[in-house]
Amino acid sequence: MSSDPWGRVDETGTVYVRTADGEKVVGSWQAGTPEEALAYFERKYEGLVVEIGLLERRVKTTDLSAKDAQQAIDHLRQQVDEHHAVGDLEALAKRLDALVESVDKRREERKVQRAKQSDEARHAKEALVNEAEELAQSEQWRAAGERLRALVDTWKGLPRLDRKSDDELWHRFSHARSAFSKRRKAHFASLDAQREEARKTKERLVAEAESLSGSTDWGVTAARYRELMAEWKAAGRAQRESEDDLWNRFRGAQDIFFAARSGVFAERDAEQAENLALKEELAAEAEKLVPVTDLKAARATFRSINERWEAVGHVPRDARPKVEGRMHAVERALQESEETEWRRTNPEARARAAGLTGQLQAAVDKLRGQIDTARAAGNNARADKLAKELEGRQALLDQALKGLEEFGG
Structure with missing residues (x-):
């Protein structure tokens, strides 16, 4: 019979293992010596030790x-419980028990972790849904569309929740995307209709602009082109493929007209510059008549100058007030000379002036006599009052005398 601390082989070749509950039959060995039998079953025990060690590492590190x-x-555990090995099977059972505890602990940790991840995923998906529902009302079509696509990618990267919660959130998320797509589609459909209407309007404006490009009615046509431009801006944009072509045609028609008008205006400006030089010479000639010494000769000369003035064409608008003002000044000087001459040679006016002067002179003389009388009587208050009245009458008399001088004294 052969034995070791954990097992033995009896005379019949039966192999036993020692446990806390007593000896257990491991198996029967008939092919060799008892030592070989024990060694065989001890190797099986070592194999279990290795497998348990590997499992412990996998549980711990993977x-x-x-x-x-x-x-x-x-x-x-089944292999340990079947006692087909010789060794400290109880130690192996304890290691397996410890592994069960580790696995249970990991299971709980993962359960908590999954619950945490699920809660985080729920909050993340709720945030995505809330943002999607806000974006569904946006009119920033490109930015909101790109953001919604990014939200879908984010959603796909999140773990699933329980089916009911996940389906409810996805339904809201999908509904928000559909609502945005529907609004965007309606917007662009409306925009297409507006652009088509703008294209038709601009086709009409282009046709009119091209029909006016050969006009020589410069003022009216230029004003109409300004109106057409205002209508063009108010019409909005047409489709991109039409807008540029229509604008080039519209602008080209205007360019033809305004280029022709500029050529005509350049010739006109040159002619008006020559006219201005002529009128400035005539104004200088007229200004030599002032001051007037011979009214009849000055009037005849001015008429001659004015006839030549009228024969000269238009001058530049900004220069007109100044050069015409010079002629008007000479004309006013002639009119003032005529009025002065008329007053000087009018007998009725001279008689009226002489009569008025005589009346004023008599009044002044009378006031002076009254003042002398009041002072002689010692009535200075009355004398001062009459003196003030005398000042006013004397001023009127001086003016009357000056007017009478204009009639030749």
Whole structure:
């Protein structure tokens, strides 16, 4: 018979293992010596030790699932419980128990982690849904569309929730995207209709602009082109493929007209510059008549100058007030000379002036006599009052005498 601390082989070749519950039959060995039998079953024990050690490392260092770990533990426990090895089977059972505890702990940790991840995923998806529902009302079509596509990608990267919660949130998310797409489609359909209407309007404006390009009615046509430009701006944009072509035609028609008008205006400006030089010479000639010494000769000369003035064409608008003002000044000087001459040679006016002067002189003489009388009587207050009245009458008399002088004294 052969034995070691954990097992023995009896005379019949039966192999036993020692346990806390007593000896257990491991198996029967008939092929060799008892030592060989023990060695064989001890190797089986070492194999179990190695497998348990490997499983312990996998549980500790890898992401082995709790289910797979438990299956591996159950498989090893079955081998330990069947006592087909010689060694400290109780120690192996304890190691397996410890592994069960580790796996259970990991299961709980993962359960908590999954709950946390699920909660985070729920909050993340709710945030995505809320943002999508806000974007559904946006009119920033490109930016909002791109953001919604990014939200879909983010959604796909999040873990699923329980089916009911996930389906409810997805339904809201999908509904928001559909609502935005529907609004965007309606917007662009309306925009297309507006652009088509703008194209038709601009076709009409282009046709009119081209029909006016040969006009020589410069003022009216230029004003109409300004109106057409205002209508063009108010019409809005047509489709991109039409807008540029229509604008080139519209602008080209205007360019033809305004280029022709500029050529005509350049010739006119040159002619008016020559006219201005002529009128400035005539104004200088007229200004030599002032001051007037011979009214009859000055009037005849001015008429001659004025006839030549009228024969000269238009001058530049900004220069007109100044040069015409010079002629008007000479004309006013002639009129003032005529009025002065008329007053000087009018006998009725002279008689009226002489009569008025005589009356004023008599009044002044009378006031002076009254003042002398009042002072002689010692009535200075009356004398001062009459003196003030005398000042006014004397001023009127001086003016009358000056007017009478204009009639030749």
